[in-house]
Amino acid sequence: MKIGILGGGQLGYMFLQNALQYPVEIHVLDPAENAPCAPHAHHFVQGDFADYETVVNFGKDLDAIGIEIEHVNVEALQTLKSMGKRVVPDPDALAIIQDKSVQKKFYVDHEIPTAPYFELEDWKDLICSVTEFPVFQKANKGGYDGKGVQYLPSRNGLTNQLRVPSIYETPADLEKEIAVVVVADGNGNLVNYPVVELVFNQEYNLLDYLLMPSTLEDSLAQKAEKIARNVVEKLNSPGVFAVEMFLNKDQSIWVNETACRVHNSGHSTIEAAYSSQFDQMLRTLMNLPLGSSNLYATSAMVNLIGAEGQTGEAQIENIEELMQIPGVYLHWYAKSETRPGRKMGHITLVDEDVDRLKKNIAKVNQTVQVTAKK
Amino acid sequence: MKIGILGGGQLGYMFLQNALQYPVEIHVLDPAENAPCAPHAHHFVQGDFADYETVVNFGKDLDAIGIEIEHVNVEALQTLKSMGKRVVPDPDALAIIQDKSVQKKFYVDHEIPTAPYFELEDWKDLICSVTEFPVFQKANKGGYDGKGVQYLPSRNGLTNQLRVPSIYETPADLEKEIAVVVVADGNGNLVNYPVVELVFNQEYNLLDYLLMPSTLEDSLAQKAEKIARNVVEKLNSPGVFAVEMFLNKDQSIWVNETACRVHNSGHSTIEAAYSSQFDQMLRTLMNLPLGSSNLYATSAMVNLIGAEGQTGEAQIENIEELMQIPGVYLHWYAKSETRPGRKMGHITLVDEDVDRLKKNIAKVNQTVQVTAKK
Numbered sequence: 001m002k003i004g005i006l007g008g009g010q011l012g013y014m015f016l017q018n019a020l021q022y023p024v025e026i027h028v029l030d031p032a033e034n035a036p037c038a039p040h041a042h043h044f045v046q047g048d049f050a051d052y053e054t055v056v057n058f059g060k061d062l063d064a065i066g067i068e069i070e071h072v073n074v075e076a077l078q079t080l081k082s083m084g085k086r087v088v089p090d091p092d093a094l095a096i097i098q099d100k101s102v103q104k105k106f107y108v109d110h111e112i113p114t115a116p117y118f119e120l121e122d123w124k125d126l127i128c129s130v131t132e133f134p135v136f137q138k139a140n141k142g143g144y145d146g147k148g149v150q151y152l153p154s155r156n157g158l159t160n161q162l163r164v165p166s167i168y169e170t171p172a173d174l175e176k177e178i179a180v181v182v183v184a185d186g187n188g189n190l191v192n193y194p195v196v197e198l199v200f201n202q203e204y205n206l207l208d209y210l211l212m213p214s215t216l217e218d219s220l221a222q223k224a225e226k227i228a229r230n231v232v233e234k235l236n237s238p239g240v241f242a243v244e245m246f247l248n249k250d251q252s253i254w255v256n257e258t259a260c261r262v263h264n265s266g267h268s269t270i271e272a273a274y275s276s277q278f279d280q281m282l283r284t285l286m287n288l289p290l291g292s293s294n295l296y297a298t299s300a301m302v303n304l305i306g307a308e309g310q311t312g313e314a315q316i317e318n319i320e321e322l323m324q325i326p327g328v329y330l331h332w333y334a335k336s337e338t339r340p341g342r343k344m345g346h347i348t349l350v351d352e353d354v355d356r357l358k359k360n361i362a363k364v365n366q367t368v369q370v371t372a373k374k
Numbered sequence: 375m376k377i378g379i380l381g382g383g384q385l386g387y388m389f390l391q392n393a394l395q396y397p398v399e400i401h402v403l404d405p406a407e408n409a410p411c412a413p414h415a416h417h418f419v420q421g422d423f424a425d426y427e428t429v430v431n432f433g434k435d436l437d438a439i440g441i442e443i444e445h446v447n448v449e450a451l452q453t454l455k456s457m458g459k460r461v462v463p464d465p466d467a468l469a470i471i472q473d474k475s476v477q478k479k480f481y482v483d484h485e486i487p488t489a490p491y492f493e494l495e496d497w498k499d500l501i502c503s504v505t506e507f508p509v510f511q512k513a514n515k516g517g518y519d520g521k522g523v524q525y526l527p528s529r530n531g532l533t534n535q536l537r538v539p540s541i542y543e544t545p546a547d548l549e550k551e552i553a554v555v556v557v558a559d560g561n562g563n564l565v566n567y568p569v570v571e572l573v574f575n576q577e578y579n580l581l582d583y584l585l586m587p588s589t590l591e592d593s594l595a596q597k598a599e600k601i602a603r604n605v606v607e608k609l610n611s612p613g614v615f616a617v618e619m620f621l622n623k624d625q626s627i628w629v630n631e632t633a634c635r636v637h638n639s640g641h642s643t644i645e646a647a648y649s650s651q652f653d654q655m656l657r658t659l660m661n662l663p664l665g666s667s668n669l670y671a672t673s674a675m676v677n678l679i680g681a682e683g684q685t686g687e688a689q690i691e692n693i694e695e696l697m698q699i700p701g702v703y704l705h706w707y708a709k710s711e712t713r714p715g716r717k718m719g720h721i722t723l724v725d726e727d728v729d730r731l732k733k734n735i736a737k738v739n740q741t742v743q744v745t746a747k748k
Contacts (some may be wrong), residue, residue: 017394020387020414023690023706040394040414274701274724289698296670316397324663327648332397350648 002027003285004062006049007039010333013067014270016040018278024286029058036334052076059085064285066239067261070098071142085334087282089260090186091238097235097260098118100167101140107255110234112227114255115169115246123161126152126168135168137161169370172254178214179244179265180228183280190229191280193273193293195221196265209361210301212268216247220311224253231258238284240277242266264303268348270349271329272299297327297352300361304336304345304370311371314338316345321367325360327351344370376401378436378660380423382411384707384717385442385636388644390414392652398660403432410708433459436660440613441635444472445516449593462658463634471609471634473516474541480627484608486601487638488629489620491544491562497535500542509542511535546620546628552588553618553639554602557654559664560612564603565654567647567667569595570639583735584675586642590621598626598627603633603646612658614651616640638677642722643705646673671701671726674735678719680712686746688712690719695741698735701725719743 001024005012008030016037019026028041031048038044044306045052050070053078059065061117064086065077077091089097096106098362109115119140120126126137128168133155139148139162150162151171177198184190197214200207214221227245235241235258242263275283275291281293304316314337322328351357375398377385382404390411393400402415405422412418423443429450438460439451452464463471470480477683481488493514494500500511507529513522513536518733524536525545551572558564561696571588574581588595609615609632616637618630623658640651649657649665657665678690689712697703712718721738725731 017391020391021705023688024692039416042413198610200618232593283697288694291697292700314397319397320662323657323665326666329395331395343416369449371500 001025001286002062002066003282004029004059004065005037005041006055006058006065006066006072007068008032008035008041008044009068010036010331010335010345012037014243014267014331015066015068015262015278015281018270018276019282022282022286024282027058027062028254029055044249049073051149052079056080064088064287066281066285070094070259070261074098086285086287088186088237088281089235089239089241093235093237093239093260097258099140100138100143100257101165103257104167104348106234107231110230112231112234112255113253115172117167119165119167119168121165123163123166126161127155127158129168131168132170134171136171137166137168139164139166141165144203146198160218172256173248173250174246175249175251176214176216176247177244177256178216178224178253179242179263180225181263181266181277182232182241182243183230183277183284183290184232184235184238184241185195185284185287185294189290190232191290191293192225192229193266193269193277195224196268207303208365210265210268212272212299212301213295220247220253227253227255233256235260238287240266240281240284264301264346267331267346268301268350269293269301270331271348271350272296297350298354298357299351300349300357302347302349302361302364303343304332304343304347304368306340306344306368307371308340310370310372311339312337314344314370315373317369317371322347322364325349325363325367326366327357327360338370338372375400375438375660376436377656378403378433378439379411379415379442380429380432380439380446381442382406382409382415382418383442384410384705384709384719386411387414387707388641388705389440389442389636389652390502391640392644392650393656396656398656401432401436402427407709423447424453426453430454438661440655440659441468444468444633444635448472453560460612460659460661462560462731463609463610463613467609467611467613467634471632473514474512474517474631475539477631478541480608481605484604486605486608486629487627489546489651491541491543493539493541495539497537497540499531500535501529505542508545508546509725510545511540511542513538513540515539544681546630547623548620549625550588550590550621551618551630552590552598552621552627553584553637554599555637555640555643555651556602556606556615556617557651557664557667558606558609558612558615559656559658559661564606565667566599566603566675567640567643567651567663568669569598570642581677582739584639584642586646586673586675587669591727594621594625594627601627601629602649603628611636612661614640614655614658623675638675638720641705641720642673642675642724643667644705645722645724646670671724672728672731673725674723674731676723676738677717678706678721678742680714680716680718681743681745682714684744684746685713686711688718688744689747691745694742696721696738699723699736699737699741701731702738712744712746 194213
């Protein structure tokens with residue numbers, strides 16, 4: 001079976017590592033000739049996944065086409081679907097996700113709880129709008145990894161506004177950020193992993209680690225899972241989905257946004273779950289039964305981010321000390337160059353003892369960093 | 375870091391899948407241009423790993439060299455070691471393992487329990503030897519996957535003898551076949567996985583599955599682990615070792631033979647252990663601390679063997695039914711052609727409930743087979 005993936009970055013790379021266990025041939029399309037997947041896929045094609053002709057040509061001799069990034073040409077996927085290819089996620093679902101304005105309307109139409117918002121075709125109209133501040137501006141298109149989002153604290157000083165059609169959201173009264181990864185086979189079956197909780201460093205207000213399962217009490221966790229499953233049910237598409245949510249201080253939950261692909265929130269499923277999100281991605285592409293989302297143990301995931309002031313050939317420092325930590329797993333993304341803030345890898349910790357796990361997270365954060373070779 | 379592996383078959387393939395998580399560059403040498411590793415390693419070199427010049431040329435610009443097969447040129451590895459490369463296992467240990475006669479003498483010299491034996495330089499002398507029959511003949515060199523071993527039931531009919539220098543062993547009074555995978559970092563630290571038990575189908579006397587941990591009572595399991603660790607300690611080399619043993623009906627344990635590489639016996643560590651044998655292999659090559667051999671759950675491993683009467687382009691039948699079984703993992707070895715008896719893949723089952731595990735093994739065996747495409 002021939003499977004094509006649009007995008008050959010770290011998500012495609014982790015997908016490929018698992019897919020090599022199966023009787024499949026993996027083709028990858030990415031604009032970067034040195035994309036992480038390039039040396040390892042059965043076939044690598046350098047090209048623009050946002051271009052209609054490129055994507056149709058890439059997919060026309062394959063059996064199934066998936067994505068590891070959402071900014072791909074939807075019309076081409078529609079064409080491939082009409083040619084009888086299995087396309088995951090469904091192009092209609094992808095079209096909803098790709099445009100924040102459409103995605104937001106989808107939540108409202110399906111009575112899925114989400115932050116109050118309004119939208120402006122012309123960003124210049126904000127100055128004369130009747131909204132209260134602060135608001136979060138989210139560009140309708142092209143947002144990724146925190147890009148395309150702007151915090152606007154007050155009516156004074158709107159110079160930071162993104163100058164594109166956007167939605168404007170009321171900020172959550174945030175207690176926690178959480179996420180649920182849900183997998184759908186497209187035949188009506190869903191499985192979900194337990195709630196993941198984003199734990200922030202109180203001092204620096206930076207993401208410290210992701211914890212799965214979360215510390216939420218059962219009834220709240222169940223509520224979050226139910227909301228996430230409802231989102232995916234309504235999207236009516238096979239695939240892996242990550243539903244990111246805000247837990248407000250009044251214990252209400254708002255859907256922030258949904259990814260229709262494998263996601264940072266699900267990385268620790270590689271080691272901690274019977275079937276990982278990458279394994280599920282393959283299963284949905286092969287139209288196989290969904291895997292088990294049961295966990296072996298509690299896990300935490302720490303992103304490995306390129307250090308400030310460091311640009312150049314990437315290296316990880318103190319790998320010996322790191323690999324001494326019990327239950328530690330390194331995932332290096334094989335990107336040749338590090339830049340400040342770039343995701344260069346991640347570390348998963350698995351432990352049945354949650355206190356020990358937390359101590360070891362602190363150790364991980366004190367130990368490794370990604371720098372440029374001198 | 376540049377790591378070279380001699381051999382690009384299924385063991386190299388599974389090694390590579392894990393190694394892609396680390397900041398390393400993997401080079402593979404194999405005589406077959408369509409070896410499983412060929413399309414996926416950073417660099418693939420087609421060549422003969424038994425040839426001195428080929429191996430030295432392959433390794434001379436790398437940092438570390440490992441093996442996935444034992445029939446490689448030891449002198450070349452000695453040369454590479456003398457050039458300052460990290461070679462795993464140590465060429466001296468490999469030389470002991472490569473020759474059954476030397477290996478057997480090694481056990482005797484170190485008082486490691488093993489089957490009584492004698493050796494003959496000239497196989498024709500067997501007819502006039504004073505031995506009792508039956509005996510197992512094992513060719514000193516080149517044995518692999520059951521090849522190079524011949525059962526000789528009686529003095530009459532020695533026509534099946536292998537016509538090469540061999541050792542001749544008294545058969546065990548067998549209760550069980552067991553194995554222990556031991557990992558050494560070369561700095562005096564060892565870890566071992568729990569005892570693996572080979573479970574045979576009583577009706578057909580064929581290997582049914584491997585179970586880890588075994589059903590041995592604790593004291594016997596500890597005795598087996600102690601013997602295995604002693605073998606590896608005395609070999610005095612970094613690397614992954616599989617010590618295969620016979621448990622006799624009188625509860626004595628004999629070492630059958632030792633592999634100085636990752637091994638069939640350790641495959642279920644991929645899913646069932648914190649650090650798999652393939653991860654340990656990489657750690658020993660990178661000179662990193664050894665990983666944890668703790669288990670997440672009980673596991674069983676079933677080999678996927680090419681069906682009788684089937685030769686040609688390989689396919690796995692009933693994969694949908696297979697993937698429905700809870701806790702199942704497929705490892706397809708990406709060999710293009712199936713042949714009767716050829717190892718084409720394996721299936722691991724992981725379950726905390728051993729009874730359910732055994733039921734699911736039966737299901738696996740009833741479900742899948744590897745055949746040739748029509």
